[in-house]
Amino acid sequence: MRDTEPLTGEPLALDLVNTRPASAEGRTDLLDTPERLAAWLALEESRLGSETGGAVPTKADLAAVHAVRDHTETAVQALLHGQEPPAAALRALTQAQRAAPAVRELTWNGEAVTPAVRRTGPLGVRLAAVLAEAAADLLTDPALGRLKECEADDCVMLFLPAHPRRRWCSPARCGNRARVARYYQRHKQPASVARTGEAQ
Known part of the structure; x- marks a missing residue:
């Protein structure tokens, strides 16, 4: 997996936060254009439901x-470091939800009444509401106490480990790099040993 591809599979709010990984130049934004946002929405389609509605x-x-x-x-960062989250951030997330509240639209499918969650407004307002709701779910989840930052030196990705020994955001990304680095360290010869061997 390349660092230019978003990680998915964590709670939706963490997947969103993780769209800003670290790079040699600093933080990279994987949602820096409407096209890249559309690609990320497609990756998260099963969790976003009908909110995108195919809109660009x-x-x-x-x-x-x-x-x-x-x-x-x-x-999330405040909670990760044992601090109180800023009230302004919490207010903004609440306001985003309020701007496009979820309404259970009732329809008849021929056999029973079925609900479908609908929001109104422009795409960005609807997306902001869904993502802010996901953030509210994450921030109030007792499991957030297990939140970890990837242990790779150059990574800022966050994850909720299912197993307490998990250390990396992704086995294919940082886990593989760490294994390769450990292998290299174990098998590289010190320069003085290599020179001695060449002289014999």
């Missing part, structure tokens, strides 16, 4: 998603 995101939609991501990351 705009720059305004991207800005709304970025705002929720920033507030979520601020709150």
Whole structure:
């Protein structure tokens, strides 16, 4: 897995926060264009339901998603370090949910009444509401006490480990790098030993 590809599989709010991995130049934004946002939404489609509705995101939609991501990351980082999340971040997440509340739209399918969750408003407002709701679920989940940051030196990814010994955000990304580095360290000869061997 390349670092330019978003990690998925954590709670939706963490997947969103993890779209800003570290790179040699600093933090990289994997949602820096409407097109890349559309690709990420496709990856998360099973969890977003019908909120995208096949719509193509705009720059305004991207800005709304970025705002929720920033507030979520601020709150999560505070909790990760045992601090109180800033009230402004929590208020902003609540306001994002309020802007496009979920309504259970009732329909008849021929046999029974069925509910479908619907939100109204522009795509960015709907996405911000869904993602802020996911952040609220994460921030109030007792499992958040297990939250970890990847142990790789150059990684800032966050995850909720199912197993307490998990150390890496991804076995294919940082876990593999760490194994390769350990192998290299175990098998490389000190320079002085190599020179001695060449002289004989």
